Amino acid sequence: MPLVPDIVIESLPRLMSGTWVTIQITALSVIIGLCLAVPVALMRVAKSRMLSVPSYVFCFYFRGTPLLVQIFLIYYGSGQFVDLLQTVGLWQFFRQAYFCAVLTLTLNTAAYTAEILRGAIEAVPWGEVEAARACGMNTRVIYRRIILPKAFRLAWPAYTNEVVFLLQATSLVSIITVMDLTGVTRVISARSFAFYEMFIAAALIYLVLVYGVLFVFRRIERRITSHMQAVS
Amino acid sequence: MPEFLNLQGYGSLLADGAKLTILVGLFSMVIAMLLGLFGAWGKLARSRPANFIAGAYTTIVRGVPELVLILLVYYGAPTLLQDIAATMGVELFIDINPLVAGTCTIGFIYGAFSTEVFRGAFMAVDKGQVEAARSVGMGRVLCFRRILLPQMWRFALPGLGNVWMVLIKATALISVIQLPELMRNADIAARSTRLPFTCYFLASLIYLAITIASLLGQQQMERWANKGVRKA
DSSP states (O other), X not given: XXXXXXXXXXXXXXXHHHHHHHHHXXXXXXXXXXXXXXXXXXXXHOSOHHHHHHHHHHHHHHHHSXXXXXXHHXXXXXXXXXXXXXXXXXXXXXXXXXXXXXXXXXXXXXXXXXXXXXXXXXXXXXHHHHHHHHTTOOHHHHIIIIIHHHHHHHHHHHHHHHHHHHHHXXXXXXXXXXXXXXXXXXXXXXXXXXXXXXXXXXXXXXHHHHHHXXXXXXXXXHXXXXXXXXXX | OOGGGOOTTOHHHHXXXXXXXXXXXXXXXXXXXXXXXXXXXXXXXXXXXXHHHHHHHHHHHHHSOHHHHHHIIIIIHHHHHHHHHHHTTOOOOOOOOHHHHHHHHHHHHHHXXXXXXXXXXXXXXXXXXXXXXXXXXOOHHHHIIIIIHHHHHHHHHHHHHHHHHHHHHHGGGGGGGTOOSHHHHHHHHHHHHTOHHHHHHHHHHHHHHHHHHHHHHHHHHHHHHTTTOOOO
């Protein structure tokens, strides 16, 4: 048997296009999810119950149920409200698997990230907040200058894990017919019966992606915490 | 009953699915814990090959999406075995049971995660305990059984709780290989009743209930395990 089976080499271009879709979906969800997670986390730590309870329910629901159920809920579930969505003019979006996939992954990662950020915000030393207040900063400025930058640094290692999980979770979008790396692999292997060759190839590509992301994020971590590192 | 809540008798199908989900979850968790104990031993042992195997196991499994591994095992393993048999001139036909394939794959994946949990827990046990045991003449195995194993659980419980929480949600993925667990049955119900949102939402609430019950159970177990520890 050759080291790399022919079928894998032949389908390399299609695997690469699938990989590109995986990267796209991951990047979109990570970026939009992060933008969503910051306000959700701020709502979570707010004193007002009107703000903290909805945020708590959102996080609890998306963290407590499987991602696959969420994807089906949004993609197939929206079909129950076709008339309503058509009158609002949103049906053209919910009809597309790609849109639903990104939407679900975004909401999912926003919930997990908000939870990570909440922990980090609560871990910011109170003395720093007091010092900022003593300098005359108001709450808004304190959040912008002191709490959020510190919280991001504290949250970074946990956030790295979340991004890696999200990257792997994007494989689920293949179930609703999006042609990401897993989707392409499933189609090719079902046609050629080269199941283990194709899936091992896909697994290797995922390994490269995951450890690539880890490498980059560790680099950034060293950068943003360079002032806190012990001199050795 | 309003139209959108009429499940047309498919409610019991969801209940059956929930039972199977919990069953698969428990079996996978047992496999994951056994593999985790072996893996932790492999990582901590003073043997190069064991270190290497355990390291490769956790690195690979944690870098590849669960879905890809499930498909690899379910579709790939039989064809691989058939191909190997064919090169030796044996005609072989293998058909894996989805229940066995799903349970073993989920157990195998989360074994890698519990390896890290157990490794941390073993290292958290006070070194003096082991030294004391060795000095009164206990052998390595006896010391492991009487000293390390009972004391390690207290440190392992929070991590194992997390693994269980992620594992039970990951069982939803086995629905792609047609195992009639909660997710698959919700899918069947959604197609038959034409109420996808209702069915998937109900399924998500069942998963949520399992999560809440697990959280409460975990609290109880941690309280029990920490009975003998004085807290500040």
